[in-house]
Amino acid sequence: MHILITGGAGFIGSHVVRHFVNRYPDYRITNLDALTYAGNLENLRDIASKPNYRFVKADITDAGAIHELFEEGRFDGVIHLAAESHVDRSISNPTEFVMTNVVGTVNLLNAARAAWNGAYEGKLFYHISTDEVYGTLEQGTGIFTEETPYDPHSPYSASKASSDHFVRAYYDTYGLPAVISNCSNNYGSYQFPEKLIPLFINNIRNRKPLPVYGKGENVRDWLWVVDHASAIDVIYHNAKHGETYNIGGHNEWKNIDLIRLLCSIMDRKLGRKEGESAELITYVTDRAGHDLRYAIDSGKLQRELGWTPSLQFEEGLEKTVDWYLENPEWLERVTSGTYQHYYEEQYRGR
Ligand code: NAD
Ligand code: DAU
Numbered sequence: 001m002h003i004l005i006t007g008g009a010g011f012i013g014s015h016v017v018r019h020f021v022n023r024y025p026d027y028r029i030t031n032l033d034a035l036t037y038a039g040n041l042e043n044l045r046d047i048a049s050k051p052n053y054r055f056v057k058a059d060i061t062d063a064g065a066i067h068e069l070f071e072e073g074r075f076d077g078v079i080h081l082a083a084e085s086h087v088d089r090s091i092s093n094p095t096e097f098v099m100t101n102v103v104g105t106v107n108l109l110n111a112a113r114a115a116w117n118g119a120y121e122g123k124l125f126y127h128i129s130t131d132e133v134y135g136t137l138e139q140g141t142g143i144f145t146e147e148t149p150y151d152p153h154s155p156y157s158a159s160k161a162s163s164d165h166f167v168r169a170y171y172d173t174y175g176l177p178a179v180i181s182n183c184s185n186n187y188g189s190y191q192f193p194e195k196l197i198p199l200f201i202n203n204i205r206n207r208k209p210l211p212v213y214g215k216g217e218n219v220r221d222w223l224w225v226v227d228h229a230s231a232i233d234v235i236y237h238n239a240k241h242g243e244t245y246n247i248g249g250h251n252e253w254k255n256i257d258l259i260r261l262l263c264s265i266m267d268r269k270l271g272r273k274e275g276e277s278a279e280l281i282t283y284v285t286d287r288a289g290h291d292l293r294y295a296i297d298s299g300k301l302q303r304e305l306g307w308t309p310s311l312q313f314e315e316g317l318e319k320t321v322d323w324y325l326e327n328p329e330w331l332e333r334v335t336s337g338t339y340q341h342y343y344e345e346q347y348r349g350r
Contacts, residue, residue, distance in 0.1 A: 007082030009039035019229040034059040060104030070115040094155035101159035132157035136291035184248035188225035189323040214286030216256030219293035223249040227309040248296030
């Protein structure tokens with residue numbers, strides 16, 4: 001079994017690569033990543049020299065390079081995570097999101113279709129998507145199911161919705177074996193410190209302001225990234241082709257409540273007096289088009305494929321804080337940009 005994982009140098013992708021490389025030593029795993037600002041091969045140091053793993057630097061917007069890789073790789077499956085993933089960046093540069101998330105996904109679909117050439121037995125194109133395609137919910141009522149109509153609001157979620165539609169269109173039109181999952185907000189180790197939790201952990205460490213958008217009333221549904229990786233494994237191996245599965249932890253938090261909990265954990269871990277970190281909270285201008293609330297029903301995945309999350313949020317947040325505090329050099333290399341030289345240092349001359 002040879003699986004191509006795209007975006008494996010990113011936050012979730014690195015957890016998925018680690019999971020598959022360690023759990024399935026008889027599978028070959030190829031990690032394709034363009035190493036944008038969000039790609040960091042240092043995330044995979046612990047498995048980089050495993051015999052069933054290799055890294056290929058390539059850009060999914062480069063159709064020619066992707067076709068060549070599929071010809072050479074003879075992949076049985078694709079787990080597609082490569083994407084521009086940050087909503088704020090999509091507001092300032094939407095076109096980049098269309099290129100990677102839409103055009104890049106279509107390039108992969110075309111390459112898989114050409115390489116498999118109708119011989120679809122044992123093949124699967126698994127597209128990783130987001131709950132943001134469903135739009136937004138009222139405070140305290142409603143939940144996203146697989147039947148919720150798409151209603152994306154940000155350029156990021158519009159690009160992910162579009163890529164989901166293309167994956168379904170290739171299943172319906174060409175019979176390309178495909179599956180999609182839509183997951184809620186992930187948290188955990190190796191997340192780029194532009195996203196809420198690692199950004200705020202880093203700012204608290206450095207006694208910098210914590211920029212809370214609007215009134216901090218927005219609600220997100222949080223899932224430990226390791227549990228997302230295990231869900232992806234279950235779906236990859238057991239899903240019915242053509243289906244969509246929602247993934248989430250039934251774990252809604254209002255931003256301000258989460259931030260106050262995080263501040264209190266950080267005070268305790270850093271030996272600061274209770275309330276010290278919360279003084280860094282600064283209310284700033286709201287994100288444009290800010291979705292009020294996400295909540296996801298992962299009942300189908302639980303009922304049909306037997307997946308359940310392993311960790312309660314409070315425990316997961318403690319573990320996450322511990323990881324960032326125990327790995328200050330990772331945070332420093334990421335925030336200073338030094339991590340971007342790692343690929344040349346490790347792969348020069350290969
Ligand atoms: P990330 O930004 O941490 O990582 C994205 C990876 O994709 C990086 O390694 C980057 O180098 C790579 N990449 C970007 N453009 C590329 C291109 N043109 N060619 C090849 N590689 C490219 O993202 P993440 O948070 O790990 O998200 C991974 C996937 O999961 C995305 O598809 C995202 O939409 C989805 N998702 C994320 C979350 C979340 O909470 N972070 C939740 C649900 C779904
Ligand atoms: O729901 C899944 C999505 O979750 C994924 O598809 C995206 O890739 C991922 O980035 C994430 O999107 P969010 O926009 O929800 O995540 P972010 O960490 O950017 O923000 C979480 C909440 O915190 C959101 O309501 C905005 C708010 N926020 C965020 C930042 C970075 C702040 O108040 N201040 C901040 O500085």
